[in-house]
Amino acid sequence: MHRCATAWAAILALALAPLAAKAQSQAASRAVNDLALRLYGEVSKLGTSDNVFFSPLSISTAFSFVHLGAGGATRLQLEETFGFGAGDAAEALRKGRAVALAGERDDSLEFLLANRLFLQEGLELTDRFNMGAEDAGPKVLDEVDFMGDPEGARRRVNDFVSDKTKGTIEELMPQGSVTADTVLVIANAVFFQAAWKYPFIESSTVEMPFKGFNGGAAPVQMMRQKETTLRIGEILDSQILELPYEDGAASMLIVLPNDESQDEFSKLEANLMEVTLEALRGSMNFDEVDVYLPRFGIEDTTDLKAILPKLGVTDLFKSSADLSGIISTETPPLRVSSALHKAKILVDEKGTVAAGATSVAVVATSASLSPPKVFMADHPFVYFLIDEGGTILFMGNVRGLPA
Numbered sequence: 001m002h003r004c005a006t007a008w009a010a011i012l013a014l015a016l017a018p019l020a021a022k023a024q025s026q027a028a029s030r031a032v033n034d035l036a037l038r039l040y041g042e043v044s045k046l047g048t049s050d051n052v053f054f055s056p057l058s059i060s061t062a063f064s065f066v067h068l069g070a071g072g073a074t075r076l077q078l079e080e081t082f083g084f085g086a087g088d089a090a091e092a093l094r095k096g097r098a099v100a101l102a103g104e105r106d107d108s109l110e111f112l113l114a115n116r117l118f119l120q121e122g123l124e125l126t127d128r129f130n131m132g133a134e135d136a137g138p139k140v141l142d143e144v145d146f147m148g149d150p151e152g153a154r155r156r157v158n159d160f161v162s163d164k165t166k167g168t169i170e171e172l173m174p175q176g177s178v179t180a181d182t183v184l185v186i187a188n189a190v191f192f193q194a195a196w197k198y199p200f201i202e203s204s205t206v207e208m209p210f211k212g213f214n215g216g217a218a219p220v221q222m223m224r225q226k227e228t229t230l231r232i233g234e235i236l237d238s239q240i241l242e243l244p245y246e247d248g249a250a251s252m253l254i255v256l257p258n259d260e261s262q263d264e265f266s267k268l269e270a271n272l273m274e275v276t277l278e279a280l281r282g283s284m285n286f287d288e289v290d291v292y293l294p295r296f297g298i299e300d301t302t303d304l305k306a307i308l309p310k311l312g313v314t315d316l317f318k319s320s321a322d323l324s325g326i327i328s329t330e331t332p333p334l335r336v337s338s339a340l341h342k343a344k345i346l347v348d349e350k351g352t353v354a355a356g357a358t359s360v361a362v363v364a365t366s367a368s369l370s371p372p373k374v375f376m377a378d379h380p381f382v383y384f385l386i387d388e389g390g391t392i393l394f395m396g397n398v399r400g401l402p403a
Contacts, residue, residue: 027087028098053396055356062188062358064093069326100389108246146182154178164189168355184362194245200349213262233284260379288372304339
């Protein structure tokens with residue numbers, strides 16, 4: 001009887017495993033999306049003319065490794081800010097389960113999520129941290145000599161990021177961001193490349209003015225599509241449009257204020273903090289649309305050490321940080337010395353290329369019958385790159401474009 005019960009328990013565990021993994025994925029997706037909106041709220045305050053672009057997925061994934069080795073108040077702050085305490089979200093992020101893009105895809109869409117832990121040679125990780133790192137996949141750990149050759153170690157990190165993003169992000173960590181006191185760098189890279197399901201015809205692209213704030217305007221190359229059946233809606237005094245990529249596994253969601261003023265754009269940004277991605281998408285229906293979208297390319301760098309304390313992560317960068325669960329070898333107390341994020345996007349007639357990378361350096365202290373709707377993105381807008389599961393891969397805005 002005991003053997004039978006044990007067998008049934010094993011069978012039940014196998015049957016429930018996919019459900020548990022799905023619950024983990026959903027928890028991780030919610031955590032990433034919540035961080036995206038709150039992080040956007042802080043980053044967009046840094047300027048009114050600069051464009052914003054970042055990958056909440058990359059940032060959350062990198063800090064899920066920090067959470068693995070954090071304790072006390074430091075761990076609680078990470079859980080509250082990143083949502084790691086709900087449904088094993090941090091574990092799901094380390095395993096890449098927050099994204100629905102895993103698996104084989106055709107040539108129209110390419111997605112890559114990669115992690116690498118660069119550890120000072122001669123040091124050993126705690127069993128808990130090592131096991132959690134191994135769950136992220138093979139060859140995650142790489143030993144380097146920060147103490148003897150910090151510049152060479154920095155190049156190793158940057159080479160990893162450049163390789164995984166196909167050269168899109170070449171120098172994530174600038175000179176001086178790695179020192180002889182560095183004991184660990186956690187690096188994450190995300191790469192996305194996809195063709196539009198309905199490509200813009202290059203011969204239809206024309207020069208048009210992009211209307212900035214305060215009545216200013218700059219000429220841009222405006223791509224155009226005529227009478228295309230797309231999901232479009234109205235919410236938050238804005239039009240919302242979804243542009244799908246080729247195999248339907250991802251899309252770009254654009255939120256365009258009806259009014260071109262800076263006050264209305266700021267109002268939209270504030271309102272976005274109060275709604276969910278599900279609510280945005282739920283306001284949409286299929287209709288015939290004439291689309292006008294500028295061709296654009298944006299590169300943005302975010303100093304997370306300046307942003308995260310505003311969201312509640314305060315101890316991590318101080319000598320009071322509790323990162324005692326990372327390294328088992330006797331070392332002085334650890335803290336995070338730098339947390340850098342860089343992201344880049346290129347949108348043209350064929351599709352989109354986007355990449356994001358995050359580094360965390362740890363140091364030891366010493367169809368319709370009516371006329372087509374028109375979506376004219378000739379003034380500032382907010383946009384998301386999302387996968388078919390509803391996870392925000394990248395988020396940004398276009399507030400102005402160079403002439």
